Amino acid sequence: MYRVLITDPLSDQGIKPLIEADDIEVDQRLGLTEAELIRIIPEYDALLVRSQTKVTAAVIEAADKLKVIGRAGVGVDNIDLLAATRKGIVVVNAPDGNTISTAEHTFAMLMALARHIPQACAALKAGTWDRKAYVGVELAGKTLGIVGLGRIGSEVAKRAKAFHMRVVAYDPYLTEERAAKLGVEMADLDTVIAQADFLTVHTPLTKETRHLIGREAFRKMKDGVRILNCARGGIIDEAALYEAIQAGKVAGAALDVFEEEPPKNNPLVDLPQVIVTPHLGASTVEAQENVALDVCAEVLHILRGEPFKNAVNLPSIPEHVMKKVEPYYGLCEKLGRLVAHTLVGAPRAITVTYSGELTETDTSFLTRSILKGVLSYHLGPSVNFINAPHLAKERAIRVTEQKSNETSAFTNLITLEIASAQETRRASGTLLNGFGPRIVKIDGYAVDVAPEGHLILIRHFDRPGVIGRVGTILGQHGINIATMQVSRRDVGGHAMMILTVDKPASPDVLDTLGELAEIRSVTEIEW
Numbered sequence: 001m002y003r004v005l006i007t008d009p010l011s012d013q014g015i016k017p018l019i020e021a022d023d024i025e026v027d028q029r030l031g032l033t034e035a036e037l038i039r040i041i042p043e044y045d046a047l048l049v050r051s052q053t054k055v056t057a058a059v060i061e062a063a064d065k066l067k068v069i070g071r072a073g074v075g076v077d078n079i080d081l082l083a084a085t086r087k088g089i090v091v092v093n094a095p096d097g098n099t100i101s102t103a104e105h106t107f108a109m110l111m112a113l114a115r116h117i118p119q120a121c122a123a124l125k126a127g128t129w130d131r132k133a134y135v136g137v138e139l140a141g142k143t144l145g146i147v148g149l150g151r152i153g154s155e156v157a158k159r160a161k162a163f164h165m166r167v168v169a170y171d172p173y174l175t176e177e178r179a180a181k182l183g184v185e186m187a188d189l190d191t192v193i194a195q196a197d198f199l200t201v202h203t204p205l206t207k208e209t210r211h212l213i214g215r216e217a218f219r220k221m222k223d224g225v226r227i228l229n230c231a232r233g234g235i236i237d238e239a240a241l242y243e244a245i246q247a248g249k250v251a252g253a254a255l256d257v258f259e260e261e262p263p264k265n266n267p268l269v270d271l272p273q274v275i276v277t278p279h280l281g282a283s284t285v286e287a288q289e290n291v292a293l294d295v296c297a298e299v300l301h302i303l304r305g306e307p308f309k310n311a312v313n314l315p316s317i318p319e320h321v322m323k324k325v326e327p328y329y330g331l332c333e334k335l336g337r338l339v340a341h342t343l344v345g346a347p348r349a350i351t352v353t354y355s356g357e358l359t360e361t362d363t364s365f366l367t368r369s370i371l372k373g374v375l376s377y378h379l380g381p382s383v384n385f386i387n388a389p390h391l392a393k394e395r396a397i398r399v400t401e402q403k404s405n406e407t408s409a410f411t412n413l414i415t416l417e418i419a420s421a422q423e424t425r426r427a428s429g430t431l432l433n434g435f436g437p438r439i440v441k442i443d444g445y446a447v448d449v450a451p452e453g454h455l456i457l458i459r460h461f462d463r464p465g466v467i468g469r470v471g472t473i474l475g476q477h478g479i480n481i482a483t484m485q486v487s488r489r490d491v492g493g494h495a496m497m498i499l500t501v502d503k504p505a506s507p508d509v510l511d512t513l514g515e516l517a518e519i520r521s522v523t524e525i526e527w
């Protein structure tokens with residue numbers, strides 16, 4: 001039974017699949033303090049949040065069993081992603097479900113801002129019939145500047161076009177084709193800022209976008225510009241915006257998000273030129289149901305070990321690539337474990353070479369599997385797909401992935417080489433049609449090993465009687481040999497023996513084997 005904790009309000013309809021799942025127990029505990037969350041989080045396998053819960057490094061540190069943090073929405077700036085990655089916890093979000101609602105909210109704010117609707121409404125309700133004070137401006141013919149033309153920015157652009165606005169946008173990832181398709185003019189940030197009558201931001205909040213619209217930007221704007229932020233508090237420098245409004249440079253602003261939420265003693269909120277909503281962009285019945293359904297489906301997949309797609313701390317992998325690489329996961333992890341077992345010293349450089357049909361595929365997930373296999377040998381079961389590359393980087397292990405066009409007898413071949421300060425070891429594996437994974441080369445010796453069961457790898461000198469002596473020692477300890485392979489490079493030189501045995505050999509037995517004069521090393525492989 002997996003335990004799932006929900007700490008922010010999520011749509012009842014959206015979380016139904018979790019509530020109804022036989023293998024899931026759901027607890028809803030809203031409004032917890034950080035200390036309370038730290039106290040209870042060790043009991044849970046999954047945590048589901050929106051933007052209120054701050055999933056800090058301290059919360060993640062305490063989360064002993066946590067496998068996944070699900071964000072029912074887009075922004076993950078309330079989650080310490082680095083801490084989650086380090087701990088091997090997948091963070092998934094629901095990036096699509098609230099796009100339309102947020103674009104519609106932005107547009108509602110744009111129109112309310114142009115026509116002073118909230119101010120006029122409040123005045124009339126307070127008994128003032130004042131038509132002169134609330135003269136607005138038309139949208140048609142005006143320029144809308146959009147910073148960040150992703151999902152929401154693009155939907156805002158379409159709506160602005162329908163209102164006959166000119167749209168000019170800046171997004172570093174915007175292509176000419178996409179801009180043309182949306183009927184949007186592409187420009188650099190300064191041009192967008194300088195030409196906009198209305199300026200709206202739709203980027204994530206990152207190191208690069210924090211205070212992207214600050215004092216310098218306001219100086220470059222047209223007099224009487226109107227500003228919107230329905231993305232994240234902090235993209236616009238609130239102090240600079242306040243000054244620009246007070247100075248008469250900015251005619252008005254519409255804010256759904258704030259640097260501190262809820263805003264405390266924020267002078268912007270009190271300005272008559274500023275209209276505000278309490279982070280309502282995604283607050284529609286439809287969006288909340290969509291994001292909760294999406295994130296619950298992802299959480300169920302992750303807990304059940306099934307493929308998932310919206311991980312924020314993993315590169316996304318298209319389904320057709322996933323189909324190609326998935327059969328190799330097991331082989332790659334075992335290849336990693338095998339070489340790690342035989343290596344003397346700590347890994348310093350890991351090189352993975354893919355050849356055959358794998359050269360045409362994105363193999364980064366396979367390299368992650370290999371790293372998992374290598375590092376879990378040294379660091380234990382806490383290593384997984386998510387944190388393996390990060391753990392390698394932290395330990396200054398150089399990881400190189402390369403593709404080779406060299407032909408071989410196999411349709412696909414994965415070769416792993418690990419170097420330590422003392423030595424370099426390598427092994428190659430393949431997936432044999434109908435037979436599954438096979439290790440086909442170890443340190444230059446041709447072998448044919450199914451990576452499973454109890455395996456003993458012996459390096460020895462090619463001398464008469466070695467095989468018999470090994471067999472006798474194992475037999476004396478009641479260890480039955482299931483298969484044996486011996487491979488040598490030169491007659492009388494170095495050789496390798498690989499045994500599969502029916503039960504693991506104790507350290508004493510391995511020591512006895514190692515004491516034989518002809519034996520150079522004995523390694524028992526634990527998959």
Ligand SMILES: NC(=O)c1ccc[n+]([C@@H]2O[C@H](COP(=O)([O-])OP(=O)(O)OC[C@H]3O[C@@H](n4cnc5c(N)ncnc54)[C@H](O)[C@@H]3O)[C@@H](O)[C@H]2O)c1
Pocket residue numbers: 073074075076095098099102147148149150151152153170171172173174202203204205208209230231232256257279280281282283
């Ligand atoms: N108010 C709300 O309730 C609400 C609801 C949903 C999303 N959001 C927020 O809206 C924002 C956009 O969401 P989305 O789903 O459209 O995300 P998205 O990832 O689809 O789009 C973001 C775009 O910003 C662009 N970008 C990144 N850095 C940039 C920079 N320095 N300058 C210009 N462009 C840059 C990216 O290339 C991308 O195209 C996010 O901050 C999200 O958290 C708010």
Ligand SMILES: O=C(O)[C@H](O)COP(=O)(O)O
Pocket residue numbers: 050051052072073074075076098279281282283
């Ligand atoms: O990033 C998002 O999805 C929005 O900001 C919505 O946040 P919320 O789920 O707290 O409404």
